[in-house]
Amino acid sequence: MKVFVVSDGPFGERAYDTIKKEFECEYIILDIPKPESIDDFTEFPKEQVAKIKSADILITYILNPDITFDLVEQVYDNVGYIIVGAWKGKGLKNQLESFKNVICPDIMCELVENGNEIFDEFVSKFGKPxxxxxxxxxxxxxxxxxxxxxxxxxxxxxxxxxxxxxxxxxxxxxxxxxxxxxxxxxxxxxxxxxxxxxxxxxxxxxxxxxxxxxxxxx
Structure with missing residues (x-):
């Protein structure tokens, strides 16, 4: 089980410190170039995207909702399961969860098994106490x-x-x-x-x- 915790800075390190005690885990701070306009699609460094695509579990703690969506859209087809730890608004939640291997929990300690083998392996150790x-x-x-x-x-x-x-x-x-x-x-x-x-x-x-x-x- 390979878990990646991806952040844009403020959050995620504490989760990484906890999860790495049970699973192979890596903490990634995204190197995000500033877009020329608000409508631009976020282009992430190819090396980071390639690494993230190898994850069994991806946990995002990205505060910018547009960047969160762009990242998920680019990698969801390759990642086993994605847990969006920071999100804002039911519209974004619905968009993200339209990808069938994505969950946006209200809080991280409410996670329980859902029948997905990869997700359930992670949730056997982390989630609802x-x-x-x-x-x-x-x-x-x-x-x-x-x-x-x-x-x-x-x-x-x-x-x-x-x-x-x-x-x-x-x-x-x-x-x-x-x-x-x-x-x-x-x-x-x-x-x-x-x-x-x-x-x-x-x-x-x-x-x-x-x-x-x-x-x-x-």
Whole structure:
């Protein structure tokens, strides 16, 4: 599995640092020439395009929507699956997802399997949080991250809650993910950053609650 994280600068490095622990991964800052007019089609360096086309999974953190679309349009036929981590507006989302191997998640920690073999292999490790918890005397003695957010937030929460009493661990998990700090919402380029943060908090709360319930049911 070869994963490329492609950015125009501000975002993506944290995802790269997390993903490279599980998969072969490369972080690419696009060398984007300034177009002569706003209607010009973006011409990316041939070397970068050729490299990107070899990806099994391409994750884009490009803030310019036109550049995002131009890149996806040029490489989607060669890449196994594309995850657009930064996008703005349902019109762009619909355009991008008209390519059948492209997904534009609201936040990166909502990704789940969709039946595509390549995508599902990636999502077996990164996406909607899934954890296992071992407990002794109401203390979390081991927290194993089965699937974590690409930003590394799930691992941060798991490490922070290790050794804590399990009584309020789900609530603490939802709160702690926001102290990572969680960029959910901000990277979507919307003013409503709080909705993304709330989703991330809910997913982590539910993951830890489910893990505790499984432990109790054994």
């Amino acid at each position: 899934k954890v296992e918890i071992k407990v002794e005397n109401d203390i979390a003695t081991e927290i194993k991250v089965i699937r974590g957010s690409p930003c590394g937030g799930t691992n941060f929460v798991a490490e922070d809650l290790l050794g804590k009493n399990i009584s309020d661990i789900p609530t603490k998990a939802g709160l702690r993910i926001q102290h990572y700090p969680c960029r959910a919402g901000r990277i979507r380029l919307f003013s409503d950053e709080e909705s993304g943060r709330y989703k991330a908090a809910t997913f982590h709360h539910d993951a830890f609650e489910k893990a505790l319930n499984k432990r109790v049911s054994k």
